[in-house]
Amino acid sequence: MEIAVILFVIAVLFITQSIKVVPQQHAWVIERLGKYNDTLTPGLNFLIPFVDRVAYKHVLKEIPLDFASQVCITRDNTQLQVDGILYFQVTDAMRASYGSSNYIVAISQLAQTSLRSVIGKLELDKTFEERDIINAQVVAAIDEAALNWGVKVLRYEIKDLTPPKEILHAMQAQITAERGKRALIAASEGRRQEQINIATGEREAFIARSEGEKQAVINKAQGEAQSIMAVADATAQAISAIAAAIRQPGGAEAVQLKVAERAVDAYSRVAANAATTLIVPSNMTEVASLIGSAMKLVQGQKLN
Numbered sequence: 001m002e003i004a005v006i007l008f009v010i011a012v013l014f015i016t017q018s019i020k021v022v023p024q025q026h027a028w029v030i031e032r033l034g035k036y037n038d039t040l041t042p043g044l045n046f047l048i049p050f051v052d053r054v055a056y057k058h059v060l061k062e063i064p065l066d067f068a069s070q071v072c073i074t075r076d077n078t079q080l081q082v083d084g085i086l087y088f089q090v091t092d093a094m095r096a097s098y099g100s101s102n103y104i105v106a107i108s109q110l111a112q113t114s115l116r117s118v119i120g121k122l123e124l125d126k127t128f129e130e131r132d133i134i135n136a137q138v139v140a141a142i143d144e145a146a147l148n149w150g151v152k153v154l155r156y157e158i159k160d161l162t163p164p165k166e167i168l169h170a171m172q173a174q175i176t177a178e179r180g181k182r183a184l185i186a187a188s189e190g191r192r193q194e195q196i197n198i199a200t201g202e203r204e205a206f207i208a209r210s211e212g213e214k215q216a217v218i219n220k221a222q223g224e225a226q227s228i229m230a231v232a233d234a235t236a237q238a239i240s241a242i243a244a245a246i247r248q249p250g251g252a253e254a255v256q257l258k259v260a261e262r263a264v265d266a267y268s269r270v271a272a273n274a275a276t277t278l279i280v281p282s283n284m285t286e287v288a289s290l291i292g293s294a295m296k297l298v299q300g301q302k303l304n
Helices: 002-018 093-098 103-120 124-129 131-149 165-246 251-272 285-303
Strands: 019-022 026-032 035-040 043-046 052-059 063-066 070-073 079-090 151-162
Touching (some): 026 093, 035 052, 063 103, 070 103, 079 131, 103 131, 103 151
Antiparallel strands (some): 026 052, 063 079
16 A cells, blocks of 8 residues: 555656646746756646756746836936836747846846946937937847847837936026027017018008009099090081081071071170170171171081
């Protein structure tokens, strides 16, 4: 009975030592008699009991590594409190096991020294403007050395850049002054544009008024010209009508009668005015001669 129990225990130990189940996204390094033998992949794996052993276990997932804030000095001798985080991944379990005694500590130290070196090449203002460049340079510096440790550095991100309080106050004052300058420039530009708009409006209004006055003068002149032409046409038509009437039978006698009536009417109007002294010709035949002369004129026009 005791022998059966011992055999059972030995069998259990044999099974536990020979069968290994590796989880997904993990890699186990196997040593055989103290020497690297193989790297177990996820799934069911078999080992030689008491000969093979699991020496190292690595996680192949992306790992974030947060750094404690450190003081960096810029090119213009300004201290900055920098806080960042590094993302890396184990790509070679064998190198990660034997390339460094502690690859996490090695990466963190290298990241801190690389960050200080990169920021030391930049001035204070550039450190705030070129975060992406700083991150890329830190990743490039670490990744080159991390290849021997079986680690791939994916990215580095600066979480915070904190200058000293004096520098921070000076920067805030500079920003306030810059914004005040922009406000003054914007106000002056607004006034300038307003004056330009007013001048442009006045010029356009003056042009519009002058165009209106010009058109009014043209219209008035055209109206007067058309009126003169209409009067002339009416006068010509009236004269033509009178000439045509004179040529008719009895027309000359009618003209003689009309001239006589006008002469008598003129004498009567002069005589009606009390303040006017009327001198009557001694010989009334002069009036008749006047009428005769007018009739000769009319007859001459008729013959023509």
